[in-house]
Amino acid sequence: MSDDSSSARIVSDLRRWIAAAPPGAKLPSTRALVAEYHASPVTVQAALRTLQAQGSVESRPGVGTFVRSVRVAGPTNYGWQTAALGSPDRRVPRLPTSLRTVPNDVVALHSGYPDRELLPERLVRGAFGRVARSDAVVGRPPSAGIPELQAWFATELGSAAPLGVAPPTPSDTIVVPGSQSGLSAAFHALVGAGSPLLVESPTYWGAMVAAAQAGVQVVPVPSSAGGPDLGELARAFDRTGARAFYAQPNFANPTGAQWSPDLADDVLRLVRDAGAFLVEDDWAHDFGITADPVPIAARDDSGHVVYVRSLTKSVSPAVRIAGIVARGPARDRILAEVQAQSMYVSGVLQAVAVDVVTQTAWRTHVRGLRPQLAARRDLLAGALREHAPGLHLDALPAGGLNLWTRLPEHTDATAVVRDCEAAGVVVTAGDEWFPAEPTGPHLRLNFSGPNPGAFPAAARIIGEVIERRRPPLPTTAGVNR
Secondary structure (H helix, E strand, O other), X not given: OOHHHHHHHHHHHHHHHHHHOOOOOEOOOHHHHHHHXXXXXXXXXXXXXXXXXXXXXXXXXXXXXXXXXXXXXXXXXXXXXXXXXXXXXXXXXXXXXXXXXXXXXXEEOOOOOOOHHHOOHHHHHHHHHHHHOOHHHOOOOOOOOOHHHHHHHHHHHHOOOOOOOOOOOHHHEEEEOOHHHHHHXXXXXXXOOOOEEEEEEOOOHHHHHHHHHHOOEEEEXXXXXXEEOHHHHHHHHXXXXXXXXXXXXXXXXXXXXXXXXXXXXHHHHHHHHOOOEEEEEOOOOOOEOOOOOOOHHHHOOOOXXXXXXXXXXXXXXXXXXXXXXXXXXXXXXXXXXXXXXXXXXXXXXXXXXXHHHOOHHHHHHHHHHHHHHHHHHHHHHHHHHHHOOOOEEOOOOOEOOEEEEEOOOOOOHHHHHHHHXXXXXXXXXXXXXXXXXXXXXXXXXXXXXXXXXXXXXXXXXXXXXHHHHOOOOOOOOOOOO
């Protein structure tokens, strides 16, 4: 067992001990804890420091560690802020379940991030070491990004461009601190407060948050496992006069949908006819399983597609880096928004990102993700088919990190989530991915999280909860024959 997991286990056990102990109770000595857990003194001290940082215990040098006394203060009155703040101009959705941090002893199927073992940890650690010895630690990078990273984003996208389409140049690229920041800047610059933005429904929750921050009016367009409804998209453009459509053509979050080449061409044609922008979110570019992502932006050199490509999930959550490829005046407006929000992105993080993605081992790592993600996806899907037959899976995604499942009609998804968590399985209700009322009860399940060996047990719990929560069938009592 690693020191990290041993420390986490000690923390978890001591939390339970502290919860039952009176304030001021003395914890067992370090020597006693070392003997009890067969752990090193360093591991035990790390656990105690964690508890101290959380405010559960206090250390008295030379005496020991004690349960922290609870200091009950009188209620603080913040009523004056009600008048000072006034009514909010817009309602920003609360952050979703997928960002929650949960205890180590539960099966986490809710997260939006892949497990640590799916990350190129050795490459990232090596890159930070090399960059720490470079000028990046003291220099200010250009506002649009360091040239090497701009060139990498442009070259990767340009490599997918068909004959006759001019590839993007490095100067078309803007480096941003993560795709969330990029979406916010794009919506501000291209749509503007009060104007309509078409989005797939369901769609990525972060896009809805970015739209709310920009004050734009979200207009949902129905979307299924095959992508958006083309007729509804055309009618939405005509009805609203929208000048932008946000979409995820490859391995959409949450549905896993990938557009067919014909649908991609039809959508691009609609966007051009409307004189509008397609904001293409390519968040899962590195997570293809049985299909390769083909960005629509690679087919467009007229500036209609604004391409957002994230590295955060595939490189490391600690390296929040994304690139926006945009052409023409739109690029300048987006850059102005980016500068207003953050001035520039950390040169250290940009240099680390370049170091990682330009290594030969990076391509090897991405290729190696396919069988790992496929095994996890198939394990969870198979376990659900066996142990939770009431949960319907429309399609097995060809990439991404999630399964999008539908609960039996009229099932209370919130109650299912609550009951599952009480039994040790954390899942996410699909309601959080709908910009308007949900079309039915759904669960989004992440198959890239930790401990895939627990998937069958988790599926069994989900199945039992669904059966308990399944609405009764209507009776036919009183019907004359």
